[in-house]
Amino acid sequence: MGRKPSDSEQTRWASMALLLIGLASCSVAYMFLSGVLRPANNSSVLKIESLDFDGSGGELSECCRGIENLELWGAAVKWGTEFKFNSSEGCCKACKAMCSGNDGPCLCDTWVFCGNREACGSKFGECWLKKQKDALTPDQQEAGNKVMWTSGVIFGKGQGIIGLETGYGTLHIKLLPECAPRSVAYILELLSLRHCAGCHFYRAESRGQSWDSEGNHIKDASFGPPFALIQGTLEAQGSTFNKIHTEVCPTIRRGSVALVGSGPEFFISLAKHTEWEKSYTVFGTVLPEDMVIAEKIAQLPTKPDVWNHINVSVLEKPVPLWFRRIERVMKI
Structure with missing residues (x-):
């Protein structure tokens, strides 16, 4: 049979209970306030699985x-x-x-x-x-x-990754200065501006029935339209754009980020476009886990248009974009 606690014991246990409740309350309050009052930080910590990915299919070594x-x-x-x-x-x-x-x-x-x-x-x-x-x-x-x-x-593993911000999420891009040094230098200029007013996506075309979810072309299917890409411009208002000579190295693959001609038009490919050979300057590649964002933009409402006798799909509402630094990268 248990012994009934004395008054002094009751007082002591009550005091300890109050102390523990107080400590727990302080901890909860601290976590809440630290979440609400934490200052905004533009330099995010990036946790990704594919730091070693360059999207070049081995061509980057060339x-x-x-x-x-x-x-x-x-x-x-x-x-x-x-x-x-x-x-x-x-x-x-x-x-x-x-x-x-x-x-x-x-x-x-x-x-x-x-x-x-x-x-x-x-x-x-x-x-x-x-x-x-x-x-x-x-x-x-x-x-x-x-x-x-x-x-x-030279950017090593986990380095040279920048964030391309959109209203639908951040596309993390691994830059390829060994392939396209002048194009990458321009991107770093945009990064230093801390804005890219006027930069936006204006064209969006899905993979349609021509490419599978991995970006592989389906046998005997057409090569478009649609052309499996999202396209935009990187010409920032208030700054002068100087044409960039074509710098070719990797072929276009799913996730490739490339300039059209001498820029500032660019696109992100949703598929492997071996049929284009090395016609475009690939200056970066979207990390695989972020391609879902590019696919989301490709599914936005569009309207038909014709460019040089080619049927294209233009976004009803352009998607603004801008670049930001990624200070620290962690592999998970």
């Missing part, structure tokens, strides 16, 4: 381009006076080799090469490998026709 007449600065990890190559491609690949590990940051994210024998003189062949404080805003030393250097940027 790409190793830079921008001529450009010298990028940064802390040197290999001194060019003691590290020389016969081509900019060799210099680029040397940097890429230092950024191929499965873990940790890239040891090299910038390469600078002197390839003009006449202008470089004794510096001909010098390959400077460097490390930026911020690879999305590389430190530029000098640019112009008088600059004898060629420079390029």
Whole structure:
């Protein structure tokens, strides 16, 4: 049989119960207020499964381009006076080799090469490998026709991912500077503007009956219309757009982000378009888990139109878009 607690014991247990209730109440209040009052943060933490994905189908290894007449600065990890190559491609690949590990940051994210024998003189062949404080805003030393250097940027696994914001969700895009350095440089300019007024999607076409859910073309089906893409413009109001020369490397695959001609028109492909071969500049690729957002935009109400004798589907209401930084990336 249990013993009836004395008055002093009752008082002690009552005090402890009140203390525990008070602590629990404080914890609940803290969690509520921290959720309500947490300051907005434009630099999100991205949790994704496909950090290693580049969407090039192995073709990215063929790409190793830079921008001529450009010298990028940064802390040197290999001194060019003691590290020389016969081509900019060799210099680029040397940097890429230092950024191929499965873990940790890239040891090299910038390469600078002197390839003009006449202008470089004794510096001909010098390959400077460097490390930026911020690879999305590389430190530029000098640019112009008088600059004898060629420079390029490398993004490793989990790096070079930016957010393309729409009202239907954020499309996370892995940039491909080795394939399209000038196009990527323009995207980074838009990123630094912190706005993209005037940028929007205006055309949307589903996969129809020609491609399956993986983007594979169905045997004997037509190649469109519809053409399995969403198309828009990246010309920001208030800024001057300079045409970008075609930079081709990967073929168009599901998720490819490419310029049309010299820009600023661009599209995101919903399917593999091997029939287009390498007609467009692929400067990035949408991470697979975000393609559901692109598919959602492709299903929005459209109206028919004709462009150069080709039937297309134009969005009844354009979808505004803008870019933002992704500061930290976590793999799940």
